[in-house]
Amino acid sequence: xxxxxxxxxxxxxxxxxxxxxxxxxxxxxxxxxxxxxxxxxxxxxxxxxxxxxxxxxxxxxxxxxxxxxxxxxxxxxxxxxxxxxxxxxxxxxxxxxxxxxxxxxxxxxxxxxxxxxxxxxxxxxxxxxxxxxxxxxxxxxxxxx
Amino acid sequence: xxxxxxxxxxxxxxxxxxxxxxxxxxxxxxxxxxxxxxxxxxxxxxxxxxxxxxxxxxxxxxxxxxxxxxxxxxxxxxxxxxxxxxxxxxxxxxxxxxxxxxxxxxxxxxxxxxxxxxxxxxxxxxxxxxxxxxxxxxxxxxxxxxxxxxxxxxxx
Numbered sequence: 001x002x003x004x005x006x007x008x009x010x011x012x013x014x015x016x017x018x019x020x021x022x023x024x025x026x027x028x029x030x031x032x033x034x035x036x037x038x039x040x041x042x043x044x045x046x047x048x049x050x051x052x053x054x055x056x057x058x059x060x061x062x063x064x065x066x067x068x069x070x071x072x073x074x075x076x077x078x079x080x081x082x083x084x085x086x087x088x089x090x091x092x093x094x095x096x097x098x099x100x101x102x103x104x105x106x107x108x109x110x111x112x113x114x115x116x117x118x119x120x121x122x123x124x125x126x127x128x129x130x131x132x133x134x135x136x137x138x139x140x141x142x143x144x145x
Numbered sequence: 146x147x148x149x150x151x152x153x154x155x156x157x158x159x160x161x162x163x164x165x166x167x168x169x170x171x172x173x174x175x176x177x178x179x180x181x182x183x184x185x186x187x188x189x190x191x192x193x194x195x196x197x198x199x200x201x202x203x204x205x206x207x208x209x210x211x212x213x214x215x216x217x218x219x220x221x222x223x224x225x226x227x228x229x230x231x232x233x234x235x236x237x238x239x240x241x242x243x244x245x246x247x248x249x250x251x252x253x254x255x256x257x258x259x260x261x262x263x264x265x266x267x268x269x270x271x272x273x274x275x276x277x278x279x280x281x282x283x284x285x286x287x288x289x290x291x292x293x294x295x296x297x298x299x300x301x
Contacts, residue, residue: 054262092210096203103199104265107192111261116188123195130199133206140213 017139019077021132022091026069028125029098033059033066047109047118055112058105065098092133099129156234189261190251193268197247198240200272205239208280238283239276246275 036044036059048055072087072094087094106122109115216226250271254264 052260052262054260058262089210089214092206093203096199096206100196100199100203100269103192103195104262104269107188107196107265108262110188111186111192119188119192126199130202137206137209137213140217141209 016077018132018135019073021128021135022069022077022095023073025095025098025125025128025132026066026073028128029062029102030066030070032122032125033063037063043118047113051109051112055105055108058101058108061101062098062105065094065101068094069098091136095129095133095136099126099133102126102129185255189264192265193247193251196265196268197243197250197272200247200269201240201243201276204243204273204276204280205236208235208239235280235283238279242275242277242279243272247272249275 032044035042036048039045040049044059048059068087069091072085072091075083075085076088102122103126106119106126109122110117110119212227212229219226247268250264250268253259254267259267
């Protein structure tokens with residue numbers, strides 16, 4: 001049983017392999033609703049003004065998911081190993097939920113404002129979320145093999 | 146018991162039978178819109194495809210994560226970690242269920258004239274539900290091919 005701490009340390013090292021990508025996507029998604037709320041003259045602020053309360057709800061959800069991603073990255077990747085959180089085991093749910101909310105938000109804006117090109121600025125981070133999730137699961141699978 | 150190609154084909158046939166109910170649901174959704182012209186908005190159509198794919202992938206990733214957690218627990222207990230058995234079979238079950246329910250949600254939203262926000266959210270929820278239901282159906286009825294066999298202890 002003395003090997004269990006070593007195994008857990010190796011698992012954590014494997015799970016933290018893509019920490020920079022997670023930090024980047026967390027910060028990237030965090031700034032989208034932040035600028036929308038704080039700067040009404042920005043693109044997101046104008047889009048929020050012209051859509052219903054659902055746009056506000058989706059932006060709030062984005063802010064919540066990206067805050068969780070940043071918290072997970074800060075606690076599991078940057079702080080020393082004695083700090084740990086259960087968020088680490090549910091990363092895939094968080095990042096995929098973030099991707100889904102990004103696509104719903106972009107799609108809602110694109111259809112409501114009749115501007116399909118707006119969608120591209122949401123699809124790229126959504127794709128990044130999926131890539132980060134797949135890379136994270138793949139590195140854990142390689143470790144478990 | 147090693148699965149032969151005949152047994153494998155039988156499993157797929159049973160999966161098709163288990164999924165046959167979705168065509169009835171889709172027909173019901175289209176019947177509601179009978180008489181009204183169906184004009185598909187290309188943006189909403191593309192969004193439906195993307196969202197149902199993402200929702201199915203989410204259900205699939207949750208399943209893979211559960212198996213990885215079991216593998217990690219097996220390793221901690223000193224057992225041989227269990228293997229992924231026929232990953233393409235359960236990946237296909239998840240994605241098929243997700244896409245079918247995404248189409249049903251899209252048709253229902255179109256027939257009832259839902260708001261775009263509610264329509265997109267219903268696509269996500271129904272697609273995820275369809276993928277999860279297919280996973281449960283696969284585990285319940287396709288028992289000849291277990292997705293995750295029990296771990297084998299290490300020999301001393």
